Amino acid sequence: MSEAIFVNQTVILAKVEATKGTDAIPTGAANAVLVSDVTFTPLEGDEVERNNIRPYFGDGGSAMVTQYAKLSFSVEAAGVAAAGDLPGYEPLLRAAGASVTVTAGTDVRFAQVSQGHESVTIYIAVGRNLQKMTAAMMNVKLTGDAKSLPKFQFEVTGTYQAATDAALPAVNYTKFQSPFGINKTNSTLALHGVAVAASAFSFDFGNTVIKRDLINVDTVEITGRKSTGSVTFDNTLVSEKNWVELARTSARGPLAFKHGPGATNVIELKAPNVQLGKPSFGESDGVQQITVPLRYVPLVGNDEWEIIVR
Numbered sequence: 120m121s122e123a124i125f126v127n128q129t130v131i132l133a134k135v136e137a138t139k140g141t142d143a144i145p146t147g148a149a150n151a152v153l154v155s156d157v158t159f160t161p162l163e164g165d166e167v168e169r170n171n172i173r174p175y176f177g178d179g180g181s182a183m184v185t186q187y188a189k190l191s192f193s194v195e196a197a198g199v200a201a202a203g204d205l206p207g208y209e210p211l212l213r214a215a216g217a218s219v220t221v222t223a224g225t226d227v228r229f230a231q232v233s234q235g236h237e238s239v240t241i242y243i244a245v246g247r248n249l250q251k252m253t254a255a256m257m258n259v260k261l262t263g264d265a266k267s268l269p270k271f272q273f274e275v276t277g278t279y280q281a282a283t284d285a286a287l288p289a290v291n292y293t294k295f296q297s298p299f300g301i302n303k304t305n306s307t308l309a310l311h312g313v314a315v316a317a318s319a320f321s322f323d324f325g326n327t328v329i330k331r332d333l334i335n336v337d338t339v340e341i342t343g344r345k346s347t348g349s350v351t352f353d354n355t356l357v358s359e360k361n362w363v364e365l366a367r368t369s370a371r372g373p374l375a376f377k378h379g380p381g382a383t384n385v386i387e388l389k390a391p392n393v394q395l396g397k398p399s400f401g402e403s404d405g406v407q408q409i410t411v412p413l414r415y416v417p418l419v420g421n422d423e424w425e426i427i428v429r
Contacts, residue, residue, distance in 0.1 A: 124246035129157055130288055131192060132242040133255075135210045140254040140278060140338060143240040147288030152194060152207060153295040156272075159243055160189040161250055162279060164330075185332040186279040187339070188252050190243065196261060196269035197298040198384035202226055202429040207294030211273055212426070214239040215259045216326055216341045226429040231421045236341045241277060242288075249285040252277030256339045258326040261388065263306070264319045268298045269378055269386070276328050276339050296384045305380050308350065310411070311372035311395070313360050315352035318403055319410075320376060322348040322388060322424075346415035346423050350374075354400070354409040362409055366395040371416060387427040392416045 131152045134145035164185040171179050194208050203223045213219060216236050217229040241252040255277030263269040299305040308317045327343035355362070374393045379385030396412030415423040 122246075124248060126245065128246050128287060129154075130242070130244040130290055131157070132244075132288065133210050133214075133239045135213055136238050136240055136253070139238045141240075142251065142253055145240055145242055147290040149291070150210070151288075151290035151292055152192075152211070153292045154192040154194055155270075156191070156193040157243075158191045159245075159250070161282065163187050163189050164279075165332075185330065187330040188250070188277050188279050190241065190252065190255075190275040190277070191273060192275075193270045193272050195295065195298040196263070196271050196378070196386050197296040198379050198386050198428050199227070199294075200296060200383060202383055205294070206296075206428050207292070208271060210239050211257065211271070212259065213237045214255060214275075215257045215273070215324055216344060217324075217426070226427050229426040229428070231344065231346075231423060233344070233421055238339065241275065244285070244287055247284050247287060248282055250282045251280040253280060254278045254339045256326075256328050256341050258328055259324050261322040262320070263301050263376065263378065265301050265317065267301055269301060274328070276330055278330075278337060278339065299379055299384070301378065305378060307375070307377045308352075309373070309375045310350055310352075310393070311360065311365065311370070311374075313355065315350065315355075317350055317352040318408060319351040320348070321350075322346070322376075322413075322415075325415075348413040348415070349410055350413065351401070351408055351410040353403075354407045362395065362398050362411060366398055366411065370395055374413070383429055385427075385429050388424060389427065390415050390424040391422070392418050 131154045132145035132150045134143040134150045136143045166181040169179040220228045238254045243250045257275040260272045325345040371394045374390040376388040394414040398411045401408045417423045
């Protein structure tokens, strides 16, 4: 009888590819990703029905005409141990259409790019079963609700590779810092210049990730980006800020989210030109709250937002 495969023995490795679609050969020592909420679909694609006419009833079967893999997982959104260090999720953000700029001893900054997107090779090991994805690219969301831990949620598309039997790799997770809880001590959020009492915050890169299967083409591409999000917070007096009127006039302004109380293990999201959408009202603990959808609009291009890690 075959040995049992334990789901809690799952390892995710990710490494930026020097050549798109060529296995970058990630290792557990250098490229392990500390993850949760893993869902892996090893085979996706389009099927064509074989509708041949025969002198009897029955299914004619189908043929797969495209093949790729899908993967989703979460990574805790935290900073680094020393300013200027690369966070463990750096290759993932690069494969989500972000550039990386390192200022030694200061910080690491991620911004958008509209061409020259990078890809990663991802290994998914569950027990001794090893599945690989190459040319992998992704969309990512950042969530930060009060009384929780902030997380990146990744949705990955990559080219299909057949599974193999391999030893479970030894891993090193030292690039991943322990996150702080989201609360007054550790987190600040300002929207259009107002420090809001937020209960929920979300940010979506908004990447369009497609699998392309043509003659002589088998790859993954990011073909567009529309970054969005939302904030839910205690409503304010209209004399302080009239959020409904700002939404009615499609007002734009800055957003600044900072998480982490010290000089390091800090992550920030800054956006200079966020447009407010149609708000809705709710309540929390008997206090009226307002949820405002957000559009991250560029000023001159590739400047809708910036993620700063230190």
